[in-house]
Amino acid sequence: MVEDRIRKLNSAGLRRPAEYVLYWSQMNRRVEANQALAYAAGLANQLDLPLLFYEGLTCSYPYANDRLHTFILEGVPETQRRLKRLGIGYIFYLRRRAADPNDVLYRLAKRAATVVTDDYPTFVAARHNQSVAGKLDVAFHAVDASCIVPMNRLEKREWAAYTIRPKIHRMLAEYLRPADPVRVRRAFPADEESPWHTPVVEECVPALVASCEIDHSVAPSLAFRGGRAAAESRLEHFLEDGLRRYARENRQPSAHATSGLSPYLHFGMISALEVALAASEQARRHKWIAEEFLEQLIVRRELAFNFARHAEALDSLSILPEWARETLAHHARDRRQPLYTPEQFERAETHDPLWNATQKELLLRGVIHGYYRMYWGKKIIEWSASHQQALDSMIRLHDRYALDGRDPSTYANILWCFGLHDRPWAERPVFGTLRYMSLDGMRRKTDVDAYVREIEYLERTGKDPFRVQ
């Protein structure tokens, strides 16, 4: 039920008369399986108004750079085509310079009967939803189109996968169903030209990116092209090639058995719901087991959303469980050997060839394979001057380079390296009773050399043989 997904963010009412209903897409940059867009379409139909989809991209958020801008801009032409077919208006506003207007949402809202947006617990969407609510004089609703089981249904912070899993599984049958298609009764006027719309065609993306006042030193990802069509290709590729091998090989980075969907999920170019349904159907058809994949996609991902929704701070060691805070305090002054600066980490200049390869994967692809990402985080803890500096480094490297960064999964997993959603293990220096990971362990369980060679190839050639599309 869509009602389970809605939060009313202010007490203002509908504006009548008005020209349209406005959907402000902040995190769900897609048309399909988007419950927030569907809810806005339902309101538009009730009010006999057309629907306008507004999407912005500004130069002014921290670490705005060519990689993130390219990925988002690559999705725009496809979104425009799909909305046009449905009779929904579209404004994509690219704020290139800090001096350009920063109030387009408010201008559009002045003519809207109501504004609907995405309910999302991190990054700018979380901040906007708080700060914008009081400034709008029309009803402002946020809809959770990110989770399969709506965040609203889990009212408290969960402590670990084992506490959230039974709750999610109990509710899953209710929500693991195809989303209603979006239909509007009144088409948006075709001749309505907005001064705020930035036309984007595929070929002009590099020029548009170059024209923005952003950090041009972080190049687009070698592995991922942005947009809905690319997300669909990735999913198809995974269903054909990865799903069957997932349970056996998802912890073997050189096997490329994972989905590679995290950037698309983060920017909402595809929904977890669509992915879960497609994976379940493919598994049913071929009599494969998809449980291991669905555990990550649903239980682990939604545990991260639950954490981000309820934790007071996402970038602080103070929100760790008591045992983790105590053990970190006890080992705060332990000697670190070797010791690296945040800049050495960033440049992948440690003594460890595997760690350097993981960091280079982040620099070149904008993601790190899930299994080695744990190793990446654990070693930053081991080799940083303090636990706080390690946390700051991990968050900053994600903010700057990761296409799936600033996601609930980013914070939950970085903090997992410090004991969140985990349990105590054997005690050792620097880590205390936090779980530890070693290079020997990685060598025993994975083909480290194959991965290091793969990353060297990426670095040498600037080409990614595993790019899909």
Ligand SMILES: Cc1cc2nc3c(=O)[nH]c(=O)nc-3n(C[C@H](O)[C@H](O)[C@H](O)COP(=O)(O)OP(=O)(O)OC[C@H]3O[C@@H](n4cnc5c(N)ncnc54)[C@H](O)[C@@H]3O)c2cc1C
């Ligand atoms: C230190 C550290 C930092 C991380 N930072 C991020 C991040 O910035 N963004 C991010 O999406 N994930 C992050 N993860 C979790 C995980 O590594 C990635 O989700 C996964 O590697 C993405 O690759 P994939 O899409 O091929 O995943 P698959 O294995 O194909 O899984 C499918 C989807 O399930 C979800 N998922 C998988 N593992 C986890 C997990 N442990 N927690 C929550 N959701 C999960 C993701 O949405 C993923 O796309 C981090 C993990 C660690 C240890």
